[in-house]
Amino acid sequence: MFVEITNEPRDYAWGSTTLIPELLGVAPDGRPQAEIWLGTHAGSPSRVVGRDGDLRDLVGELPFLLKILAAGTPLSLQAHPTTAQAQEGFARENAAGIPVDAPHRNYKDPHAKPEMIYALSEEFRALCGFRPVTETRTVLDAVRPGLLPGLRADADLPATFEWLLSGHPDVAEVVAEVTAIARDADGDSWATVRLLAAHYPGDPGVVISLLLHTVVLAHGEALYLPAGNIHAYLSGLGIELMGPSDNVLRCGLTPKHVDVPELLRIVDFTPVADPRLAPATADGLAVFAPIGAGWELLESRGERDLDADAPALLVVLDGEADAEGMQVAAPGFGAAADARVRLDGRVVIARAV
Structure with missing residues (x-):
């Protein structure tokens, strides 16, 4: 069996108005086009060209979901659980009687959501994984040696991350200071701070970005984002491949629900040297x-x-x-x-x- 499939672009606010139309060779309609879902996920199963019904009628349920993703503005900082964490959390929230579609619900299903992004644009920018603290300190100390004084070793990452999400008044002062520093600072990390501060002024994610790798993928390069990995797509067109799950725990750059205690349970604070996935x-x-x-x-x-x-x-x-x-x-x-x-x-x- 070989069939042509299609689907309608989803118009999330962060989507690009031009990248998907350029890929498909059609004229932009002025609306953001964020994702095209390809697969059998019940949220938006692919249609089969020239036939009634959708792809599920031919192949059943696929164990993965593929998306064409076009980020015009940064997506939220987020992480996904392991299978064991998803099963436990899904059962716990069911037992608590939390509706699956409730905005404060963390676990929509009992599945993990590993994912990767493969760059289609000439440049795809993302935040992905904690970098070694020695790298972060080099970036910070070059412009303001006293910034985040409690961050001296990799073991300090959990406490620093938790503090930045605490809502403490001092956090707002640090976000403002980092935003001001970034106006004249050089390098990819500070370019990311400027981008995030423009779209999410005052958000702690602006500072959290300095703890993470800013990755600039070239056309044809890829990132892998396993369970527990903090990440955010910033700009560009890519192919995203993932497990068929809706479990997302957000930690910044979003007006949506942020459950800090649950997030701290699933985040992997182990620094990674280079999050790129080599083929x-x-x-x-x-x-x-x-x-x-x-x-x-x-x-x-x-x-x-x-x-x-x-x-x-x-x-x-x-x-x-x-x-x-x-x-x-x-x-x-x-x-x-x-x-x-x-x-x-x-x-x-x-x-x-």
């Missing part, structure tokens, strides 16, 4: 395969056959993909199962492992 090469394919995620992203260039023994989703960026008399030309989206698909051009494939 392996197999049979001429670039393979992005995060350990334990349960899915992988493949990039194919040129001509080849793809054996889709299990359901796979295809994003045809250049050229075409065809099988069983069906052709999906760029820019377009396809779904395959129990089929050999001929690829010619640049195609990105998501599949379970």
